[in-house]
Amino acid sequence: MSAPKKLFIKTYGCQMNVYDSERMAEALGAKGYVPTDTADDADMILLNTCHIREKAAEKVYSELGRFKGLKAEKPDLKIGVAGCVAQAEGQEIMRRQPLVDLVVGPQSYHRLPAMDDAVRSGEKALDTDFPEDDKFDTLRSRAKAKRGPTAFLTVQEGCDKFCAFCVVPYTRGAEVSRPADRIFREAQELVDQGVREITLLGQNVNAYHGHPQGLAGLIWALDKIDGLARIRFTTSHPNDMDEALIAAHGTCDKLMPYLHLPVQSGSDRILKAMNRKHTAENYLRLIERIRAARPDILLSGDFIVGFPGETDQDFEDTMQLVRDVHYGQAYSFKYSTRPGTPAAEKPQLPEDVMNERLQRLQALLREQQQATQASMVGREVKVLFEKAGREVGQMIGKSEYLHAVYAKAPAEVLGQVRRVKIIEDSPNSLAGALVD
Ligand code: 5AD
Ligand code: SF4
Numbered sequence: 001m002s003a004p005k006k007l008f009i010k011t012y013g014c015q016m017n018v019y020d021s022e023r024m025a026e027a028l029g030a031k032g033y034v035p036t037d038t039a040d041d042a043d044m045i046l047l048n049t050c051h052i053r054e055k056a057a058e059k060v061y062s063e064l065g066r067f068k069g070l071k072a073e074k075p076d077l078k079i080g081v082a083g084c085v086a087q088a089e090g091q092e093i094m095r096r097q098p099l100v101d102l103v104v105g106p107q108s109y110h111r112l113p114a115m116d117d118a119v120r121s122g123e124k125a126l127d128t129d130f131p132e133d134d135k136f137d138t139l140r141s142r143a144k145a146k147r148g149p150t151a152f153l154t155v156q157e158g159c160d161k162f163c164a165f166c167v168v169p170y171t172r173g174a175e176v177s178r179p180a181d182r183i184f185r186e187a188q189e190l191v192d193q194g195v196r197e198i199t200l201l202g203q204n205v206n207a208y209h210g211h212p213q214g215l216a217g218l219i220w221a222l223d224k225i226d227g228l229a230r231i232r233f234t235t236s237h238p239n240d241m242d243e244a245l246i247a248a249h250g251t252c253d254k255l256m257p258y259l260h261l262p263v264q265s266g267s268d269r270i271l272k273a274m275n276r277k278h279t280a281e282n283y284l285r286l287i288e289r290i291r292a293a294r295p296d297i298l299l300s301g302d303f304i305v306g307f308p309g310e311t312d313q314d315f316e317d318t319m320q321l322v323r324d325v326h327y328g329q330a331y332s333f334k335y336s337t338r339p340g341t342p343a344a345e346k347p348q349l350p351e352d353v354m355n356e357r358l359q360r361l362q363a364l365l366r367e368q369q370q371a372t373q374a375s376m377v378g379r380e381v382k383v384l385f386e387k388a389g390r391e392v393g394q395m396i397g398k399s400e401y402l403h404a405v406y407a408k409a410p411a412e413v414l415g416q417v418r419r420v421k422i423i424e425d426s427p428n429s430l431a432g433a434l435v436d
Pocket of ligand 2: 159160161162163166167168169203204237
């Protein structure tokens with residue numbers, strides 16, 4: 001038998017790509033590939049890319065340029081581009097970077113084994129179709145190896161919302177939900193392999209309709225799996241937060257008190273121009289209902305500053321919304337023009353205006369994040385321990401609120417949910433002590 005071929009996958013962007021990279025590794029595992037964590041000894045390099053902002057897309061080309069020397073030393077090395085840049089730019093990638101042998105869009109990963117045959121026989125391979133068949137059905141079931149205590153599980157892909165700034169509806173296509181029974185089986189398999197926490201993923205995960213009762217129905221179905229301790233989901237759209245899902249935050253013990261609910265802007269004028277189909281007021285009322293169901297929920301969000309036409313007053317409205325909500329954590333970005341999206345046609349704001357607004361917004365968000373972390377000191381949380389820390393005897397896990405928590409603990413806590421009293425907060429984590 002010949003030596004196994006080595007596969008190096010570098011993942012950019014969101015958690016859906018992390019999940020997809022795992023599934024690509026499994027698909028190519030069937031062709032004799034084993035994962036490696038350096039590009040240097042790989043027989044195939046795959047970049048699983050992100051197209052959400054210009055910087056993310058450009059990174060791919062600079063990374064590809066760095067493989068020139070490797071490819072010269074090792075002519076059998078195959079280089080592939082997957083993910084959203086692959087979908088958006090297709091053939092153009094091979095034109096711009098002739099080193100690339102393979103381009104595969106996010107809906108075609110189940111075709112990787114056949115594409116591997118093609119590139120091994122010296123051809124170039126390109127597949128950016130949106131096939132009718134479900135790629136996850138055709139991919140082998142997940143490898144039987146033992147896993148860590150947390151896992152991602154994609155339940156929904158694509159987006160029909162068409163926010164004016166966003167490439168996702170073009171790169172990932174229309175909203176598609178995987179049937180609940182298949183997700184249930186996959187979740188059960190993960191739990192059998194040692195997983196205690198599953199994060200359900202989707203570009204618009206709360207628009208999930210693979211269960212008659214939507215995402216809440218799926219969560220309640222997964223709630224029945226013995227051994228599964230925690231359920232999370234991301235990313236949600238405010239307009240798809242239905243009553244059942246809000247209620248589940250108060251009544252489903254396995255559903256964690258953390259919600260990422262992007263609003264993007266606090267100005268109704270800008271929200272309209274963004275085609276968000278909700279107002280700032282709608283969002284604030286929604287947050288009230290969610291907090292009524294689960295008062296301690298930690299809220300997270302996404303913001304864009306400098307959307308075309310954003311005035312000083314529009315930006316102040318965003319700052320005010322942030323003050324009104326008080327986020328535990330959030331992401332904020334300068335608007336980035338994406339070719340093919342409606343907002344790309346509009347006059348852009350000067351860079352220095354965007355920079356100044358981003359700095360102010362980030363300072364406010366940081367202040368709120370730090371205040372939230374500081375408020376945890378003295379409280380008891382439940383931590384799912386995931387790995388050993390750098391210091392001897394130290395273990396790291398996540399609280400219900402997704403805070404990283406360090407504690408001195410024996411190795412046996414790995415994979416367990418344990419009570420921890422928080423002693424100290426630092427900018428990105430909390431330190432605590434085991435209670436029992
Ligand atoms: N420019 C800046 N940020 C963007 N996002 C999406 N598209 C753009 C863009 N063109 C942000 C949004 C979204 C997050 C995933 O990325 O805030 O919620
Ligand atoms: Fe993009 Fe808007 Fe869809 Fe989110 S809801 S993926 S921001 S189009």
